[in-house]
Amino acid sequence: MSNLFSLEHAQQLDSQDPLKHIRDEFHIPKQDNGDEEIYLCGNSLGLQPRLAAEYVNDELSQWQKLGVKGHFSGDYPWMPYHEFLSEGFADLVGAKIKEVVSMNTLTANLHFMMVSFYRPTTQRHKIIIEDHAFPSDHYAVESQIKYHGFDPEQSMVLLKPRDGEETLRDDDILAAIKEHGESTALIMLPGVQYYTGQVLDMKSITEAGHAQGCNVGFDLAHAAGNIPMQLHDWGVDFAAWCTYKYLNSGPGSVAGCFVHERHHSNKDLPRFAGWWGHDKDSRFKMENHFVPMESAEAWQLSNPPILSLAAIRGSLDTIKKAGGIHQLRHKSLKLTSYLRQLLEQELPQTINILTPEDTKASGAQLSLTVNLDGADGKQIFDAIEKAGVTCDFRHPNVIRVAPAPQYNSFEDCYRFVSILKKSIEGAVS
Structure with a gap:
């Protein structure tokens, strides 16, 4: 667990991912600075496959x-x-x-x-x-x-x-x-x-x-x-x-x-x-x-x-091309588990995960609430969106985050939690 929250660890997990090449089959939106967005909104609108435009x-x-x-x-x-x-x-x-x-x-x-x-x-x-x-x-x-x-x-x-x-x-x-x-x-x-x-x-x-x-x-x-x-x-x-x-x-x-x-x-x-x-x-x-x-x-x-x-x-x-739904689910379980571990390790007091931990009762999405005096979920959502994260907000107080196994990476999960931490620290200070 000591190196769980590190860019190097996330990149190592990505290097071992047999489906990492499928990300190249999608158009990833860009931020104003030219960097790729951290797009965790496949539960609302999935990204465009390159084959879609072709067909x-x-x-x-x-x-x-x-x-x-x-x-x-x-x-x-x-x-x-x-x-x-x-x-x-x-x-x-x-x-x-x-x-x-x-x-x-x-x-x-x-x-x-x-x-x-x-x-x-x-x-x-x-x-x-x-x-x-x-x-x-x-x-x-x-x-x-x-x-x-x-x-x-x-x-x-x-x-x-x-x-x-x-x-x-x-x-x-x-x-x-x-x-x-x-x-x-x-x-x-x-x-x-x-x-x-x-x-x-x-x-x-x-x-x-x-x-x-x-x-x-x-x-x-x-x-x-x-x-x-x-x-x-x-x-x-x-x-x-x-x-x-x-x-x-x-x-x-x-x-x-x-x-x-x-x-x-x-x-x-x-x-x-x-x-x-x-x-x-x-x-x-x-x-x-x-x-x-x-x-x-x-x-x-x-x-x-x-x-x-x-x-x-x-x-x-x-x-x-990804091998079908069972291969995608196999990766999804690893992605979402990694994201949950990061949240529980780095933000145990300020983030509550509504989604059941039992993998039989959960999919790609994690629904989060913010437990922070003086700040609500919408305030934090606005901050992470400004920093390059695309997820979504549902009233009254839920941030929905969904690492989609076709195009999301372990590095996406790491960078999201890093931005979330900084946004919460900024709301407190």
């Missing part, structure tokens, strides 16, 4: 040269372009290829999934969600309940940490499912909680929910590209995720969706339909009789934006 430019060229014929020509014709992402998505979330699809954006996908999987009755009308859910999820759930004529005060079950604690206990989640199970239509929770960085036990939650007759879905915004998952084997009914955080696909990029194969052949399952969900063989017969595909593609509405899909393909191919 987008390829499609711009196709459009320029071919016009409408680009739908059917070239190595990556636009008509089936979303299919070129399916294998990569399936590997990331532990699904069969036919269970995943790229479409829409995250909250839109959650709404479309609730059309199918939130079917409230007077006996079963509740949705279980965490109390401090990402606001868009809360709004979506609340509006769905209202849309069906129920009262959110009666139909939303909000899971809260125990008094004095920051994260949810597995036992408390399962106890709430058992308590409310007979009146619950849907459980919709995050794979990774956005505020605390806590990884929830999706397998146990799914099993408990199904035992009570509930449908179970997950928002994987902070999980996709961060942690390995096995959605198919766990029996999850549906999931949705964005692609601009750990999947590095650009601001507002097209999202992903998972629907378990057991639902694919259920023609009676309600859904909002569009022609891109119609059977491929007869889609262009232009007949007004909807025949859904027997795959997650059946939930598509419109042909997707190709330029965004091209950026996602670039990201997925970059992940493939």
Whole structure:
């Protein structure tokens, strides 16, 4: 531990990193002085892979040269372009290829999934969600309940940490499912909680929910590209995720969706339909009789934006270059553990880490609060940002720091803690 907090030690760890070359696949933002930023914000917006621009430019060229014929020509014709992402998505979330699809954006996908999987009755009308859910999820759930004529005060079950604690206990989640199970239509929770960085036990939650007759879905915004998952084997009914955080696909990029194969052949399952969900063989017969595909593609509405899909393909191919999600997770565990050790060694009295230490309950993100009389988290956040660190702040008092294994280094972690120490010392003096 004596040499843990040193530039030399961090650089030695980087020299031993088998994935260090993947950083070169990304554009790292620069500070005003020309130095690279210490970019620890992959949990909010991932950096641009070099392949993303290359692949987008390829499609711009196709459009320029071919016009409408680009739908059917070239190595990556636009008509089936979303299919070129399916294998990569399936590997990331532990699904069969036919269970995943790229479409829409995250909250839109959650709404479309609730059309199918939130079917409230007077006996079963509740949705279980965490109390401090990402606001868009809360709004979506609340509006769905209202849309069906129920009262959110009666139909939303909000899971809260125990008094004095920051994260949810597995036992408390399962106890709430058992308590409310007979009146619950849907459980919709995050794979990774956005505020605390806590990884929830999706397998146990799914099993408990199904035992009570509930449908179970997950928002994987902070999980996709961060942690390995096995959605198919766990029996999850549906999931949705964005692609601009750990999947590095650009601001507002097209999202992903998972629907378990057991639902694919259920023609009676309600859904909002569009022609891109119609059977491929007869889609262009232009007949007004909807025949859904027997795959997650059946939930598509419109042909997707190709330029965004091209950026996602670039990201997925970059992940493939790194050896896939399991190799990235292996590095992520080392990176985040190193960052946690530095914080606990150098700032034990002034920094509190909300994110669980158990690696089964944590991903790349560490959520930090500042315990410092006369200074708050926002003041410290502003100081470290001015010094060249990019992370993010969430009210009321959390600094979220996420060393992404694709492009962050151990030296990034060392330099961040060094700047954080100086910023705290400056606030005290």
